[in-house]
Amino acid sequence: MNPVLTEIYSTVLQAAPYVIGAYALIFLVLFVYVFIIMRGLKKTEQQMAVLEELLAEAGGAHK
Amino acid sequence: MNDTKKAVRLPEAGGMWDKAAPFALLAGALLATLGFILTFTTAPLVLGATVNGVELIGDQMVSNKLLLSQKIFYFHVPVAIASMLALAFTAYYGVRFLMTKEARFDTCAKTATETALVFIICTMVSGELWTRFEWGVWWTWEPRLTTYLILMLLVIAYFILRNAIDDPERRASYAAVFGIITFVDVPICFMITRMIPSSVHPVVFRTDSGMSPDMLVPFLICFFGMILIAFGLYRLRFRQARLAERVALIKEHLED
Amino acid sequence: MHHYLTLLKKDLTQEFRTKEMLTSMGIYALLVLVVFGAALAQTASGFDILQMSGGLLWVLIVFTSLLGLNRSFAHEKENGCLEGVLLIPLDRSVIFLAKATSNLLFLFAVEVVTVPLFYFFFLTTTTPAASFWMIVAPLIVGTVGIAGIGTLLSTITINTRGRDVMLAVLFIPLVYPLLYACVSATTAAIIGSEGFMDVFAPALLLAGGYDIIMVLLSWVLYDFVISA
Numbered sequence: 093m094n095p096v097l098t099e100i101y102s103t104v105l106q107a108a109p110y111v112i113g114a115y116a117l118i119f120l121v122l123f124v125y126v127f128i129i130m131r132g133l134k135k136t137e138q139q140m141a142v143l144e145e146l147l148a149e150a151g152g153a154h155k
Numbered sequence: 156m157n158d159t160k161k162a163v164r165l166p167e168a169g170g171m172w173d174k175a176a177p178f179a180l181l182a183g184a185l186l187a188t189l190g191f192i193l194t195f196t197t198a199p200l201v202l203g204a205t206v207n208g209v210e211l212i213g214d215q216m217v218s219n220k221l222l223l224s225q226k227i228f229y230f231h232v233p234v235a236i237a238s239m240l241a242l243a244f245t246a247y248y249g250v251r252f253l254m255t256k257e258a259r260f261d262t263c264a265k266t267a268t269e270t271a272l273v274f275i276i277c278t279m280v281s282g283e284l285w286t287r288f289e290w291g292v293w294w295t296w297e298p299r300l301t302t303y304l305i306l307m308l309l310v311i312a313y314f315i316l317r318n319a320i321d322d323p324e325r326r327a328s329y330a331a332v333f334g335i336i337t338f339v340d341v342p343i344c345f346m347i348t349r350m351i352p353s354s355v356h357p358v359v360f361r362t363d364s365g366m367s368p369d370m371l372v373p374f375l376i377c378f379f380g381m382i383l384i385a386f387g388l389y390r391l392r393f394r395q396a397r398l399a400e401r402v403a404l405i406k407e408h409l410e411d
Numbered sequence: 412m413h414h415y416l417t418l419l420k421k422d423l424t425q426e427f428r429t430k431e432m433l434t435s436m437g438i439y440a441l442l443v444l445v446v447f448g449a450a451l452a453q454t455a456s457g458f459d460i461l462q463m464s465g466g467l468l469w470v471l472i473v474f475t476s477l478l479g480l481n482r483s484f485a486h487e488k489e490n491g492c493l494e495g496v497l498l499i500p501l502d503r504s505v506i507f508l509a510k511a512t513s514n515l516l517f518l519f520a521v522e523v524v525t526v527p528l529f530y531f532f533f534l535t536t537t538t539p540a541a542s543f544w545m546i547v548a549p550l551i552v553g554t555v556g557i558a559g560i561g562t563l564l565s566t567i568t569i570n571t572r573g574r575d576v577m578l579a580v581l582f583i584p585l586v587y588p589l590l591y592a593c594v595s596a597t598t599a600a601i602i603g604s605e606g607f608m609d610v611f612a613p614a615l616l617l618a619g620g621y622d623i624i625m626v627l628l629s630w631v632l633y634d635f636v637i638s639a
Contacts, residue, residue: 106288110227110284110285110287110288111226111227111284113284114227114230114231114280114281114284114285115191115227115230115281117277117280117281117284118230118234118277118280118281121273121276121277121280122273122277122384122388125273125388126388126391129388129391129392129395132395132399133395133398136395136398136399136402137398139399139402139406140398140402143402143405143406143409146409147409150409253632253635301587305584305587305588308583308584309584309585312580312581312584315577315580316567316571316577316580316581319571319572319573319577320570320571320572325570328635328636329567329570329571329636331635332563332567332632332635332636333567333581335628335632336560336563336585336625336628336629336632337585339624339625339628340584340585340588340625343588343620343621343624343625344587344588346617347588347589347591347592347617347618347621348588348591350613350617351591351592351595351610351613351614351617
């Protein structure tokens with residue numbers, strides 16, 4: 093490549109890992125957050141199931 | 156007598172907003188991806204330092220270095236704006252809580268602050284990488300980075316405060332007050348660090364003023380994408396928080 | 412107005428009877444200066460302390476203020492004065508003004524002692540500029556801001572677990588802009604080089620703006636904090 097072109101693009105390769113890293117990390121953080129929410133949701137649903145069981149037992153015992 | 160009090164409409168999960176939420180999340184993700192692709196294809200690289208000599212690239216005469224690192228801004232700025240927007244909601248719900256004392260608004264405020272924290276982390280991470288590349292150092296006390304550090308500390312302090320109080324109403328009141336103060340403090344912090352000329356450190360920023368339409372379109376797409384993602388995440392978290400609250404309420408009733 | 416003066420007098424008389432808070436704040440400031448002495452022990456003889464002195468002075472003030480703010484409300488809580496004051500039908504913001512003013516006066520009293528002490532320990536080897544006396548302005552403006560927002564925050568943290576640390580965690584990030592502005596103004600005045608007014612004037616103005624906004628906000632929000 094002629095020398096002027098090499099100089100024009102000289103910073104690109106050095107910058108690339110940082111740019112890619114920035115985008116990747118942003119997506120990672122957002123996914124981690126979604127994951128945390130999902131985990132909380134699953135836990136709450138488990139608690140809901142436990143409560144429903146308790147209610148069924150209490151209803152059955154009364155009968 | 157109580158009927159004359161105007162009923163306050165409380166935000167609830169599972170309503171119209173929640174039906175829209177998954178679509179918003181999907182739309183946001185799509186927009187963000189589209190923006191991402193566009194930034195790397197159609198948006199022109201930004202000009203850096205001048206170079207000796209001129210070359211014909213594409214259909215333009217270029218005589219500067221072309222910078223890839225500026226591409227970080229296409230996500231960094233929208234994420235930052237999204238975090239400030241989330242914080243605005245914290246302050247708004249804080250005000251509504253203080254006016255009505257309804258616990259629902261406290262849940263909204265807490266969820267909004269969580270969303271803000273997530274986006275602040277995104278901002279800090281992307282900003283950190285940009286700083287490392289641009290200035291070659293991992294940290295410098297320049298206005299934007301400093302303001303975001305302070306903002307992050309304030310939001311973390313918000314959650315520490317919430318953890319340290321047991322009484323629900325007091326906790327909600329104090330959190331609301333602190334949320335409002337935080338929201339007012341952040342613009343002040345930014346302005347003060349920016350407007351005082353520093354005798355030691357040069358205040359240099361590359362603000363994205365005057366973007367060409369080629370750059371503006373991907374930027375706006377990324378921006379709306381991020382806002383929609385933020386909204387979707389907020390509704391999702393709010394829904395989960397409401398569900399947990401209802402479960403706790405039922406548990407209390409069953410124990411009676 | 413009458414309530415304000417009564418509350419203020421109550422705080423001041425209580426303090427002058429025991430002088431407990433003033434003396435402990437004063438001793439604490441002295442100890443911080445000693446720590447500074449150790450911190451700067453190995454600096455070279457050509458070290459330009461003038462550049463750091465503004466910052467060091469404000470570090471001193473911030474930490475002493477944290478101590479003072481904590482103590483001032485601890486009194487009220489221990490003796491149940493707060494509930495007593497709340498029984499009086501008055502506008503809650505008056506309590507804020509009275510408390511903030513008493514905190515402000517205590518901080519001023521401590522500063523009157525510690526600034527000359529700071530000069531004695533660190534600045535006699537060098538010659539500060541002729542504009543040194545101008546640090547009074549940022550000191551006043553900064554202390555007003557610290558007292559205002561500190562009173563609100565200490566009312567919040569007095570009822571939480573881990574109150575001292577909690578106050579620091581809430582206080583320091585909020586006060587950062589004020590601190591930055593005041594340190595800039597103080598350093599500019601101490602160094603007093605050509606064109607220091609370019610830094611001094613805007614910094615002071617911005618610090619004043621911070622004060623107005625934050626004290627007003629604290630005043631308005633105080634009602635919600637004290638009755639909770």
